[in-house]
Structure formats: C-alpha cells, structure tokens
Amino acid sequence: MSEEFTSGTVKKFLYVNRRAPHGSNYAQEGLEVALIGAAFEQDVAMAYLDDGVFQLKSGQDTGKIGTKNFSATYRALGDYDVKRVYVERESLERRGLSQEDLMPLVYKDEDDDWEEKPLIHVVSAEEMRRIIDESDVILNF
C-alpha cells in the first residue's frame, strides 16, 4: 500500500437522505453516522432529496409521537465542520416547500473571524447529479 493511503487519504463522503424524519430510524441514524464520519475528519457533505427534505423543516415537534426531537442535532453539523448541505429544489417544490421553510443552519467560519455562514444550498436536480458524481463514497439513508 502506498504511503499516501497508509497516512490516511481524506475521501469525499456524501450522505444521501431520501426519507421523512420521524417515521423510521433512517434520518436520525444517517445524521449520526455522518457526524461520526466528520468527527474522524472525513470530508462530509449532506444531500436531501425526495421526502428527505422534510428532515430540515423548521419547527418540528415530536411531543405527541413520543420520540426524541433530534432535529436540533442538524444545527450541530457546523460544529463538526460539515460545510455543505445540499437540498434539491425540485423535491422542495413538489412538496410545496421553499428554503424559507427550512431551518436556518449555519457554520462559523474559523478563517473569517467566526462569521456565521449559511450551510444549506438549494440546488437543481442537474447540479445534484453532478455533486453525487463527484463524491468518492455515497451512503444512502
């Protein structure tokens, strides 16, 4: 094995989320796995398509279904140095949603006096295809 690999190559991971947040464990598990990957300094990006866009909706309340409201955890993505969160525009539009319906996620840019910068990028299906294509490892949840 070459030196480059043994010393740890940073791969581009993309976590693709397609399911609504609270009906199954997929959303929460996907988020946790992504955070673990980011904690080990992989280059992590998130993609939200289809019903997955509901995961980022603001004002979620799980009180009546008795599960943990883990939607607060998306706000930790920035702390874990995840700086790219992509949401497919077509998926939002088909569900009557727009960026204003989503949580205003930010990260604090260490290189720019900790200025808060937006994490969420709404992209077209075409751009999403390119983002998926350019990733080294793709994990579906």
Next chain:
Amino acid sequence: MSLEINGKSYETDEEGYLANLSDWSHDLAEAMAREDGCDLTDNHWEVVNFLREYYDEYQIAPAVRVLTKAIGKRLGKDKGNSRYLYELFPYGPAKQACKYAGLPKPTGCV
C-alpha cells in the same frame, strides 16, 4: 445494570451511563466520579456543565474534537486543548465527562 447511591438505585447501560437523563443530579455526578476514584473540582464542573448545556441545545453529546474546540471558544485557549482535558478526564474527556453529566455515550466518541 444499575448504580446504587445513597440507598437508591439508578438504571444504567453496561458501561455505567445513566439510562434516564432525568435521573441526573449534582450528587449523582459526584457519586459516579467517586466510584472512578475522581474528585470533581470546579474545573471538572465547567466541562460537565458545558456538556449538559450542549446536549440541551443540540440533543447529542459532542465528539471530543468538537468539545475541545467549543471549550476553547467558551473558556479560552488554555482550556480548549486535549492535554488540559485529558488531565481532568484521563478516561477520555468526552466519554468520562458525559458519564458524569448523565448523558448517553457521545457520538463518535473518545
């Protein structure tokens, strides 16, 4: 598993983390630390309290790298480094401090 403190029993997982966040108290934290042979000083409490606030806000226990950075921002560079935190919590700062804070084992933990 369970933890016996002052005649009361508290449910824990197999590694001694509290099963119910709401069981937590100041006294329980000190009792858990005592079992590990650790006396909680003000410096320990700063980290434990920080973790409880972090969990309250984000619903997760942060990984050690995230904790170190956040402590640095909150309490200054002389505390936001792994040497300082490992001196306080030799079993791994996030892991051990989370236990005393009554939180689940951290995501992506040391």
